[in-house]
Amino acid sequence: MNLIILAVIVLRTLLVSPVSSLDIDLGKSVIWGPGLGETTLPVRYFFVQLVNNAGENVTESQDIKLDIQLVGQPKNQRNAENCRYSLEQFDAGDGSIVVRYRIPQECRGVSIHVMYKGQHLGDSPYSIPSPIFPEICSCPLEIDEFRNVYKCPERHPQIEEDMSTFSGINYTHVQEKMLEKFSTDNPGSLAICQYVVLSGELFRRCFGKHVGFTMFMDATLLSILRKVKLPDFEIFVNLGDWPVSRKGGRSRTQGPWPVFSWCGSSDSFDIVMPTYDITESTLEAMNRVSLDIISVQKSATKWADKIPKAFFRGRDANRERLKSVELSRRNPELLDSAITNFFFFRDEEDTYGPKSPRVSFFDFFKYKFQINIDGTVAGYRFPYLLAGNSVVLKQDSPYYEHFYSQLKPMVHYIPFRRNLSDLIEKIHWAKSHDTTVRKIAQNARAFVRENLLPTHIFCYHVLLFEQWHQLTRLHKVSVASDMEKVPKPEESSSCSCDRKVQRDEL
Numbered sequence: 001m002n003l004i005i006l007a008v009i010v011l012r013t014l015l016v017s018p019v020s021s022l023d024i025d026l027g028k029s030v031i032w033g034p035g036l037g038e039t040t041l042p043v044r045y046f047f048v049q050l051v052n053n054a055g056e057n058v059t060e061s062q063d064i065k066l067d068i069q070l071v072g073q074p075k076n077q078r079n080a081e082n083c084r085y086s087l088e089q090f091d092a093g094d095g096s097i098v099v100r101y102r103i104p105q106e107c108r109g110v111s112i113h114v115m116y117k118g119q120h121l122g123d124s125p126y127s128i129p130s131p132i133f134p135e136i137c138s139c140p141l142e143i144d145e146f147r148n149v150y151k152c153p154e155r156h157p158q159i160e161e162d163m164s165t166f167s168g169i170n171y172t173h174v175q176e177k178m179l180e181k182f183s184t185d186n187p188g189s190l191a192i193c194q195y196v197v198l199s200g201e202l203f204r205r206c207f208g209k210h211v212g213f214t215m216f217m218d219a220t221l222l223s224i225l226r227k228v229k230l231p232d233f234e235i236f237v238n239l240g241d242w243p244v245s246r247k248g249g250r251s252r253t254q255g256p257w258p259v260f261s262w263c264g265s266s267d268s269f270d271i272v273m274p275t276y277d278i279t280e281s282t283l284e285a286m287n288r289v290s291l292d293i294i295s296v297q298k299s300a301t302k303w304a305d306k307i308p309k310a311f312f313r314g315r316d317a318n319r320e321r322l323k324s325v326e327l328s329r330r331n332p333e334l335l336d337s338a339i340t341n342f343f344f345f346r347d348e349e350d351t352y353g354p355k356s357p358r359v360s361f362f363d364f365f366k367y368k369f370q371i372n373i374d375g376t377v378a379g380y381r382f383p384y385l386l387a388g389n390s391v392v393l394k395q396d397s398p399y400y401e402h403f404y405s406q407l408k409p410m411v412h413y414i415p416f417r418r419n420l421s422d423l424i425e426k427i428h429w430a431k432s433h434d435t436t437v438r439k440i441a442q443n444a445r446a447f448v449r450e451n452l453l454p455t456h457i458f459c460y461h462v463l464l465f466e467q468w469h470q471l472t473r474l475h476k477v478s479v480a481s482d483m484e485k486v487p488k489p490e491e492s493s494s495c496s497c498d499r500k501v502q503r504d505e506l
């Protein structure tokens with residue numbers, strides 16, 4: 001009997017005793033992110049930065065698992081049951097922990113408890129005054145409210161640059177010309193769809209044979225329309241790889257055309273949107289997609305344990321990728337590069353093959369240096385490489401995604417020449433400047449957390465479409481007779497959208 005009581009006392013002491021083995025001040029640790037507020041996202045997320053007893057940020061993994069719980073009532077509450085949710089936490093390897101969760105149903109009176117060994121971290125528990133909705137709910141906010149809730153920036157340099165090309169155009173006229181051209185061009189070489197947003201509904205018609213990627217664009221636009229009341233607008237979207245609005249001497253009315261693309265280039269005027277890749281992984285995280293901008297931040301390998309070599313795996317989409325294989329064979333102590341699939345240069349498989357087995361993207365980060373070489377156009381893996389706590393060496397390229405103009409060479413990545421002539425020299429340099437390159441890896445991840453997370457991707461689209469609406473406001477948006485309506489998912493209308501907190505629930 002006494003033994004049992006003793007055991008209970010010992011156990012209780014163990015449970016509530018301060019975290020003595022670890023040098024962490026749980027109360028001073030910092031927790032932030034949209035997953036603690038009312039933002040509607042496919043996957044809600046927040047970050048935990050551990051702080052030590054001296055009040056400094058912890059910079060190495062502490063190998064701890066937090067006890068995190070969401071407490072709240074489902075919309076149609078029965079028997080005091082709790083909201084269902086699925087939650088994951090990732091050790092980011094740098095003293096921070098990434099937490100994310102999905103909710104399948106509307107949930108009210110939510111509080112989020114972040115604890116370790118029975119003690120709360122930061123200001124936990126965090127309560128969310130407004131109900132939270134699953135992403136499928138169509139509960140659009142007024143645009144100003146949206147900006148507030150999602151903490152959108154006022155402006156974006158790339159949007160300003162892209163819009164400035166077309167300021168002052170008569171869009172009605174340009175549109176007529178574009179329709180004329182796209183209706184008569186060879187459909188085999190076209191991958192263009194015209195989208196119309198009118199009173200919150202989505203319509204489109206396509207020109208060309210290669211328009212399978214409408215599924216990404218449809219999903220993106222529908223998801224945005226569920227979150228925010230966009231003004232009416234119309235766009236032509238290029239669903240192909242290459243930018244289409246070539247720079248050249250022609251006048252405004254014959255081009256360049258304002259076409260929205262996922263990839264921009266220095267010799268075109270395409271208006272860039274976040275790529276289908278990063279948007280798709282934003283929408284399908286913790287669902288169909290396993291690699292996304294949050295999950296890629298789990299860093300199993302400590303900086304000091306990373307293999308001090310540069311690493312590349314990918315298909316043969318570009319001749320320089322083959323060249324990197326050649327360099328790798330001559331400098332195996334610096335570079336490990338191989339092709340995973342031959343398609344474009346099949347006849348050279350004997351020289352650059354055999355093809356290498358696929359390596360999980362998460363395992364790339366066992367290596368300290370990551371090589372980003374263009375594929376057909378910009379390598380859409382770049383955002384993920386920047387997030388992985390390794391250093392990215394990036395090939396110079398005329399191609400860019402929506403965020404490249406905010407990046408600085410030698411601050412966020414190490415550049416190398418397009419023809420790879422200085423790549424080996426750059427890897428050499430990186431290997432012998434560990435403190436500097438580690439800082440670059442940290443800056444890159446910080447950039448991702450400030451610019452490339454799901455809220456940023458939604459904000460970019462909204463800012464872009466709003467500014468485009470402004471620029472073309474004299475044009476009367478209408479739905480042509482041969483456009484089809486893109487249907488909203490059925491479940492989207494089954495939500496209450498009631499953001500007010502009921503009195504009796506307070």
Ligand SMILES: *[C@@H]1O[C@H](CO)[C@@H](O)[C@H](O)[C@H]1NC(C)=O
Nearest residue numbers: 030032048049056057058096
């Ligand atoms: C500690 O981390 C938090 C969260 O990333 C950050 O806001 C803060 O500036 C950091 N403090 C220092 C001294 O680096």
Ligand SMILES: *[C@@H]1O[C@H](CO)[C@@H](O)[C@H](O)[C@H]1NC(C)=O
Nearest residue numbers: 169170171172173174176474
């Ligand atoms: C713009 O173009 C349309 C169609 O070509 C034309 O009818 C209209 O008058 C033009 N508007 C202005 C302000 O020039």
Ligand SMILES: *[C@@H]1O[C@H](CO)[C@@H](O)[C@H](O)[C@H]1NC(C)=O
Nearest residue numbers: 396416417418419420421422
């Ligand atoms: C690689 O490109 C640089 C210019 O960026 C040029 O000076 C050099 O000659 C090129 N090297 C090869 C091997 O083509």
